[in-house]
Amino acid sequence: MKSIIWTIAGSDSGGGAGIAADIKAIESFGGHACTIITALTAQNSMGVEAINAVTIEVLESQFAALESDMPAKVIKIGLLANIQQVEFVAAKLAHFKANWPLPPLVVYDPVAVASSGETLTEDDIIPTLKNTLLPLVDVITPNTQETQILTGHYLIGPSAVRDASEAFFNLGVGAAVIKGGHWDYPQGYCVDYCAVPGQEYWLGNEKIIAPHNHGTGCSYASSMAACLGLGYPLKDAFILAKAYINQGLKVSVRIGQGIGPVAHKGFPHDLADFPTVIEAGSWLGKELELEPWDRPVVAEFSPSETQQLGLYAVVDNCDWLKLCLENGIKTVQLRIKNSDTPNLAEQIQTAVALGQQFQARVYINDHWQLAIEHGAYGVHLGQEDLDTADLVAIKAAGLKLGLSTHGFYEMLRAHNYQPSYLAFGAIYPTTTKDMTGQIQGLEKLKHFVPLMKAYPTVAIGGIDLIRAPEVAATGVGSVAVVRAITEAADPLQAISQLQQAIKV
Numbered sequence: 217m218k219s220i221i222w223t224i225a226g227s228d229s230g231g232g233a234g235i236a237a238d239i240k241a242i243e244s245f246g247g248h249a250c251t252i253i254t255a256l257t258a259q260n261s262m263g264v265e266a267i268n269a270v271t272i273e274v275l276e277s278q279f280a281a282l283e284s285d286m287p288a289k290v291i292k293i294g295l296l297a298n299i300q301q302v303e304f305v306a307a308k309l310a311h312f313k314a315n316w317p318l319p320p321l322v323v324y325d326p327v328a329v330a331s332s333g334e335t336l337t338e339d340d341i342i343p344t345l346k347n348t349l350l351p352l353v354d355v356i357t358p359n360t361q362e363t364q365i366l367t368g369h370y371l372i373g374p375s376a377v378r379d380a381s382e383a384f385f386n387l388g389v390g391a392a393v394i395k396g397g398h399w400d401y402p403q404g405y406c407v408d409y410c411a412v413p414g415q416e417y418w419l420g421n422e423k424i425i426a427p428h429n430h431g432t433g434c435s436y437a438s439s440m441a442a443c444l445g446l447g448y449p450l451k452d453a454f455i456l457a458k459a460y461i462n463q464g465l466k467v468s469v470r471i472g473q474g475i476g477p478v479a480h481k482g483f484p485h486d487l488a489d490f491p492t493v494i495e496a497g498s499w500l501g502k503e504l505e506l507e508p509w510d511r512p513v514v515a516e517f518s519p520s521e522t523q524q525l526g527l528y529a530v531v532d533n534c535d536w537l538k539l540c541l542e543n544g545i546k547t548v549q550l551r552i553k554n555s556d557t558p559n560l561a562e563q564i565q566t567a568v569a570l571g572q573q574f575q576a577r578v579y580i581n582d583h584w585q586l587a588i589e590h591g592a593y594g595v596h597l598g599q600e601d602l603d604t605a606d607l608v609a610i611k612a613a614g615l616k617l618g619l620s621t622h623g624f625y626e627m628l629r630a631h632n633y634q635p636s637y638l639a640f641g642a643i644y645p646t647t648t649k650d651m652t653g654q655i656q657g658l659e660k661l662k663h664f665v666p667l668m669k670a671y672p673t674v675a676i677g678g679i680d681l682i683r684a685p686e687v688a689a690t691g692v693g694s695v696a697v698v699r700a701i702t703e704a705a706d707p708l709q710a711i712s713q714l715q716q717a718i719k720v
């Protein structure tokens with residue numbers, strides 16, 4: 217069933233922002249948009265002529281109709297036209313959060329000031345917002361101006377952005393997404409910030425000069441709401457929303473005599489529309505004073521000689537490794553998770569030699585120092601390893617590098633390093649490793665593969681003989697398995713059947 221997203225917002229008679237933008241963005245991501253209209257604004261591409269707030273009775277009737285039949289997974293809030301509306305909506309949200317079996321997530325785009333500069337609210341709602349609504353908000357998506365109004369922090373640099381997000385947390389907000397569309401820092405770039413207590417994400421891309429940008433704030437917040445409704449983690453919703461807006465800005469056109477609306481072009485499929493994940497050590501990271509600033513982002517690892525890595529066996533000792541190679545598997549990983557394994561170095565040395573003997577691609581998981589020491593073909597690393605491994609040394613030694621990714625954000629982060637292949641996981645639930653909260657499913661894999669078509673791609677996690685054909689049908693270049701081989705009643709038969717099953 218489609219996930220239901222309510223949008224509580226104003227109607228823009230010009231069709232560019234508010235409810236109109238919200239519906240288009242939510243539907244673009246496959247959500248179902250339900251609407252609770254707070255005001256019938258009279259506006260066009262030139263500006264706002266009237267607000268026309270609805271009464272609390274009209275608001276109540278919309279809530280009642282939806283609550284009895286179509287409860288929301290995510291509630292996105294835009295324009296609240298007056299203090300009574302703020303108080304009423306806050307009371308409703310408090311009730312839903314306390315009483316619904318599945319409490320809704322609340323995404324709030326504080327439309328305190330219209331992009332045209334005209335205020336859309338009838339009175340000073342800021343104190344009421346802070347006291348009643350913000351403590352119920354899971355994700356707030358203000359622009360720089362709205363951030364300044366709500367937190368009192370003037371965004372003169374990265375540390376002020378951090379301070380502002382802290383101020384939101386102190387007001388009871390769960391996560392802050394501060395949009396940098398109006399912020400020219402670094403010059404010529406558009407940098408967005410997302411934070412939950414203890415964790416922050418920065419995204420950036422060259423500023424897209426698009427005069428027709430009406431409705432970007434509403435569309436951004438609705439895209440995030442839709443993605444959260446689909447079960448994407450916050451960091452993935454963040455990157456998808458930004459890609460959606462970039463895509464829309466690039467093709468937006470004039471409608472009317474003034475500022476036209478951002479375009480709505482469906483789920484973002486073009487890598488060129490995705491922002492860069494800003495890492496400490498990159499030039500953008502240095503501009504933003506991200507730490508540690510002295511760990512350079514190393515890119516362009518030795519390219520793979522083929523896009524199709526085929527059946528990829530992930531095993532924990534050299535007996536299995538040899539059996540796989542003897543039976544024709546050309547991509548194998550030695551994955552020994554216990555660093556105290558007494559003969560670890562010996563096993564890695566043997567694995568390297570077996571790879572050479574069978575002219576196969578043998579990757580060493582985790583132990584990159586020993587992999588370099590013993591002249592391995594390649595290493596496979598996880599996202600955490602990117603913060604600690606000596607990537608300069610791995611690249612200098614000419615080793616291939618495979619990187620794990622779990623979702624859009626990690627995929628775009630891995631893309632910064634231009635590894636030899638990208639692995640997407642966990643596609644299905646698995647008992648080999650705790651992947652709670654990181655199961656991607658086939659539908660996401662269908663997005664990952666074409667986005668990253670420049671790389672050899674690998675799917676991993678819970679893949680067996682039955683699932684292998686549908687995984688291979690996504691176009692992924694390799695299917696990686698542990699248990700489908702090591703726990704098979706007849707491993708040799710399993711290898712042969714898996715090889716057949718992934719031929720598309």
Ligand SMILES: Cc1ncc(COP(=O)(O)OP(=O)(O)O)c(N)n1
Pocket residue numbers: 528530549551581582596597598599618619620621639640641649674676696
């Ligand atoms: C092909 C492939 N993909 C993903 C992984 C997982 O690697 P990582 O995230 O480093 O986790 P551990 O395997 O170290 O637990 C992999 N090993 N191989």
Ligand SMILES: Cc1nc(C(=O)O)sc1CCOP(=O)(O)O
Pocket residue numbers: 530620621622640641642643645646647648649651676677678679696697698699700
């Ligand atoms: C080692 C590993 N890494 C994963 C990831 O998603 O990064 S899933 C996984 C386990 C794969 O084992 P099986 O084929 O037995 O499900």
Ligand SMILES: [Mg+2]
Pocket residue numbers: 581582596597598
């Ligand atoms: Mg690892």
